[in-house]
Amino acid sequence: MIRQSSLTHGNRLHAASTQDGTAWRVSARKEVDYEVMVQPRLLDPANPALAHALTSGTAPARRLIVLDAAVHALYGEQLAAYLTGWDVEFRLCVIDAHESVKVMETVFEVVEAMDAFGVPRRHAPVLAMGGGVLTDIVGLAASLYRRSTPYLRVPTTLIGMIDAGIGAKTGVNFREHKNRLGSYHPSSLTLIDPGFLATLDARHLRNGLAEILKIALVKDAELFALLEGHGARLVEERMQPGEGRAGGAALTVLSRAVEGMLEELQPNLWEHQLRRLVDFGHSFSPTVEMAALPELLHGEAVSIDMALSSVLAHHRGLLTAAELDRVLDVMHLLRLPVLHPVCTPDLMRVALADTVKHRDGWQHLPLPHGIGDAVFVNDLTQQEVEAALVTLAERDQAQQRRARCGAVDLGV
Known part of the structure; x- marks a missing residue:
């Protein structure tokens, strides 16, 4: 016999009589609705977008701002002037956020700031402003504080704008494992201002372009062609829309990357x-x-993975020699690494074994099938991986020789 009892919001609790007693089944759904918005000139006093996101119609507004130390050095005064001009009372929590401190101790530092500030549970979102490491840390802290506190993201690096800052995942590293601890807790809003990229150093811009290349290789051949044609200038011109020879492509590259990522997520x-x-x-x-x-x-580690996976795809006949050349040439054009001394056969064995655990006993390994498409494989062998490492090392050495010869020819 099954009976139903009423709960609030129209949900029903199902109870069933069993031989030994009664069993209840709880069924609920969590609605997810968040927005990602490109909003240039975010800290311009005339632009109300950030102020409206922070105030949400409440007055007076009182908010905790968690800021990356590098962003604070560059934009701290401008941010303070903006918030003061919009009558937002605020306190800063400045974090020197980088991969080496992406650990629970830093999450606790943010939680302590939230507790000291007295962040309420529902209607005073914390603002996370910085790169992907910073937004991951704040997101995890927000998911834990009172079991769920809202937050907003303003990513200031390219990788944050097109990857870390637009999904649902938060996370920190644990021991030798990347993002081993985390949660699913998207921010209610992500505001993307490409203007922040003007002060991003070239290496970190390339770091983000690696994640854009990821989307291009398996999903968007036109995006790949844009990187192929404009990649170097996008770095030189810091992806500033409307500026320089690549300016027309900058916003297109950014928008296609964000949309492609969100379509998959x-x-x-x-x-x-x-x-x-x-x-x-x-x-x-x-x-x-x-x-x-x-x-x-x-993104540099991702680039190495993509290079190895592309060679694996070529060995399986999924990428032609010409397509593999194009892939590796774009990586060289963007000055992304394709190999590193730690990439030994033993480490790759450990890496794949850990990925199989992460994917619930399956490899589910995406390999490019041509440029702009992909297939999944579950039968990759250690012998294939080792052969691909050899091929990749040979190609990398040949490319370095060409680069040295070019430097000699130019009299460098």
């Missing part, structure tokens, strides 16, 4: 399906990144 936000295109470049890279820390940035 939306139907599978909680990762119930573990075959994910956006995992391209993320099968070997978590282990490589942590083994090389602090030498490699996240």
Whole structure:
């Protein structure tokens, strides 16, 4: 016999009589609705977007701002003037956020700031302003504080704008494992201002372009062509829309990357399906990144993974020789690494084994199928990985020789 009892909001609790007693089944759904918005000149006093996001119609507004130390040095005074001009009372929590401190101790530092400030539970979102490491840390702190506190994200790096700052995942590293601890807790709003990229150094811009290349290789051939044609100038001109020879492509590249990422995330936000295109470049890279820390940035480790995966695809006949050349040439054009000394056969074995655990016993390894498409494989062998490492090393050495010869020819 099954009976129903009423709960609030129209939900029903199902109870069933059993031989030994009664069993209840609880069924609930959590609605997710958040926005990602490109908003140039975010700190311009005449632009109300950030103020409206922070105040949400409440007056007076009182907000905790968690800020990356580098962003504070560059934009702290401008941010303070903006908030003061819009009558927002605020307190800053400045974090020197980088991969080496992406650990629970830093999350606790943010939680302590939230507790000291007296952040209420529902209607005073914390603002996280910085790169992907910072937004990941604040997101995890917000998910833990009172079991769920809202927050806003203003990513200031390219990788934050097109990857870390627009999804649902938060996370920190644990021991030698990348993002081993985390939660699903999207911010209610992400505001993207490309103007912040004007002060981003070239290496960190390339770091973000690696994640854009990821989307291009498995999903968007036109985006790949834009990187192929404008990649170097996008770095030189810091992806500033409307400026320089690549200015016309900058906003298109940014928009296509964000939209491509969100298209993949939306139907599978909680990762119930573990075959994910956006995992391209993320099968070997978590282990490589942590083994090389602090030498490699996240996107640089992803680039190495993508290079290896592209060689694997070529060996399987999924990429032609010409297509593989194009892939590696774009990586060289963007000055992204394709190999690192830590990439030994033993480490790759460990990396793939850990990925199989992460994907619930399956490899679910995305490999490019031509440029702009991909397939998933579950039968990759250690012998294939070692052969691909050899090929990649040979190609990398040949490219370095060409670069040295070019420098000699130019009299460098």
